[in-house]
Amino acid sequence: MTAIERSRTVAVVGAGTMGQGIAQVALLAGHRVLIHDIDAHAARDGVDQVRDRVERLAAKGRLDRAGADEANGRINAAQALSELADAALVIEAVVEDVTVKQQLFASLEGVVSPDALLATNTSSLSVTELAAGMAHPGRFLGLHFFNPAPLLPLVEVVSGFATDQAAAERAYETVLGWGKTPVRCADTPGFIVNRIARPFYAEAFAVYEEQGADPATIDAVLRESGGFKMGPFELTDLIGQDVNEAVTRSVWDSFFRSPKFTPSLAQRRLVQSGRLGRKSGHGWFPYGPDARLPQPHTAAPEEAPAKVTVVGDLGPAAALADLLEEAGIAVTATGQGGPYIQLPGEGQLVLADGKTSVEFTDVVYFDLALDYREATRIALSTGEDTSERTLAEAVGLFQKLGKKVSVIGDVPGMIVARTVAMLIDLTADAVARGVATAEDIDTAMRLGVNYPLGPSAWHERLGRDWAYDLLHHLDERCPGGRYAPSLALFKLGYAEDGAVDGAEDETGDDGEEYGDDQ
Structure with a gap:
């Protein structure tokens, strides 16, 4: 017609x-x-x-x-x-x-x-x-x-x-x-945008509640590493905390209080206190003529290592090998084991995978970036057994690439990685349930909330099993159903293989161990 x-x-x-x-x-x-x-x-x-x-x-x-x-x-x-x-x-x-x-x-x-x-x-x-x-x-x-x-x-x-x-x-x-x-x-509750966008806010609030990082740092990492135009804390201050929380609660209630959409207690307290954002003069951040916005945590300068070894396929972070060489750092590559970057002090630099640094000896995790060449900030996390030398080398390495570095707490999946994985999962589930096509969801998220990529485009870029593996690890460390990968994501990631390679393996891809398991 x-x-x-x-x-x-x-x-x-x-x-x-x-x-x-x-x-x-x-x-x-x-x-x-x-x-x-x-x-x-x-x-x-x-x-x-x-x-x-x-x-x-x-x-x-x-x-x-x-x-x-x-x-x-x-x-x-x-x-x-x-x-x-x-x-x-x-x-x-x-x-x-x-x-x-x-x-x-x-x-x-x-x-x-x-x-x-x-x-x-x-x-x-x-x-x-x-x-x-x-x-x-x-x-x-x-x-x-x-x-x-x-x-x-x-x-x-x-x-x-x-x-x-x-x-x-x-x-x-x-x-x-x-x-x-x-x-x-x-x-469907929330239609496309208000349904799929929930993790963008929820995961940032969860990292804050877990004492992983402060709001200014989380916002900066999502903007400067993840490529999002605004961070969730500044964005909800602009929308209004009461409005944003009401949408979250509506979607949560409509899905029979599914843990996938659980609201934030920290945001609830903000609303209860009357700190609704810009319209009230204070939300996550203060506003007004005399207000001073808090700055993100940025690590002090450290010396970069002269050489590193790239072990295995870094997957979504593969571009780092070329960037390190361009920065004058000698790179040796080996296809056996990994994936991680071996630092001179015997510590290892590992892309966020849903596990925690405390599980390994002398490991520093680094967060996902939309584009490691264009990113201006990278988040790192360490465990109790991470040495000062390994952290300093990791900080110096990314600073040598021209990046600001934010060191956050030991939260599984870090900031960008867990947010993107959850967006991918909700999208896969929505497509499987006939809510909308993957193409329409990507269009809606780019045009409706100005995301740098649609979730399906992220999924294609990161690899078909990346989000499933990360959420599988997160679900084991944070049980309760929030991070349990959907059946749709499982099928997208592994149906062609006919088996879940490594899903029961806690040592990394293909059974190769990184770090010393505690």
């Missing part, structure tokens, strides 16, 4: 920020637009706000004068729902309350034509539940725009249990024609 014709009317119910943004998108796509609100003054103000934005676009040269005047002549306030009778699409953006929304759509069904689409912009409620009681639920679906709607390209097109495929396709094509990037999604 084709997109809704530009000659047809699009109506938006709810004149708040999101409603205004959606109205602006439809208006500039060429539709006649009506805004309705239970508060007639709010509807008129919403129209005025959209017209002002159109005028600003014209003033900046992004819209010609004639186009701006023509557009502003096509948007009006509707005093009553009955005025939406000729709308081909009605999108609601009202309060997140099931009863309010259900009553609204029951009323709309008696107003609009039989071929009109009805859509909710909800970010947290079930599309299937909202459609309960409708006479024609087949034409009802979710169109979840991201704020600010005129600027952010992503729209989740959510099919409820009763949504007709033809209605979903018509909505998809319509949104695509508006210049947005739609992704198809089944009605």
Whole structure:
């Protein structure tokens, strides 16, 4: 089915920020637009706000004068729902309350034509539940725009249990024609973005609660090593701790309190204390004219070793061998054993794998990086038996590569590695359950929350068994189900082999031991 014709009317119910943004998108796509609100003054103000934005676009040269005047002549306030009778699409953006929304759509069904689409912009409620009681639920679906709607390209097109495929396709094509990037999604808690994104916050908060590192350091590592645009602590301060925690709790409750989505006690205490982030003047970090933001832990300068031995295949960290040679460090490579970097003082440098440094003698773990050449910071962790010389050599080695170094506590999986592994796992599980395709999930996470790579792209880059192995080790050290790899991830990692190579082996890949097991 084709997109809704530009000659047809699009109506938006709810004149708040999101409603205004959606109205602006439809208006500039060429539709006649009506805004309705239970508060007639709010509807008129919403129209005025959209017209002002159109005028600003014209003033900046992004819209010609004639186009701006023509557009502003096509948007009006509707005093009553009955005025939406000729709308081909009605999108609601009202309060997140099931009863309010259900009553609204029951009323709309008696107003609009039989071929009109009805859509909710909800970010947290079930599309299937909202459609309960409708006479024609087949034409009802979710169109979840991201704020600010005129600027952010992503729209989740959510099919409820009763949504007709033809209605979903018509909505998809319509949104695509508006210049947005739609992704198809089944009605699942959190849809795509709010479901898959939970570990980005949860793992950072867990590292903090485990005394692994402070918020400023965790944020810096995820930005400067993981390639994320913002760290989870600064991002939740921007979103609002109450808002972010409410989404987490909603997803957790909707999944029957699965340990995969368990909220953070530290964040709960933050909300209870009223430290909600930027809007309250204090969250994880202080704000205001006199506030001094804490700085990440950065290790003091150390001397780099003159030579190292690369033992085995470093996998995702293989680029380090070339970088070390380019930095003037003599590198000897051996294909037997490992994988690790042998330091001159007999200590070993190992990529985070879900184990802990305390399990081995004289081992330093280093975290995953999106790109070891481009990364500007690397996190290291040590155990009780790690010598001062080994830590100094490890710090100096990465400093020689031009990286800042943050030494964190001995937490399994470190920071970037455990976060990425969990994102990969939730994505594999969602794809297997028919929530969305891997491609749509990757698109949603890149455009919706600005991730440097989609989880499936990470998975492909890191190797099909990397995330499974890391989570398997994490699950053994932190039992309870949170880190138990999904069946879908197991199948992706090992189905072709027909066996789980090394999953029962605690000595490293292919049974080769690194360090001295304690």
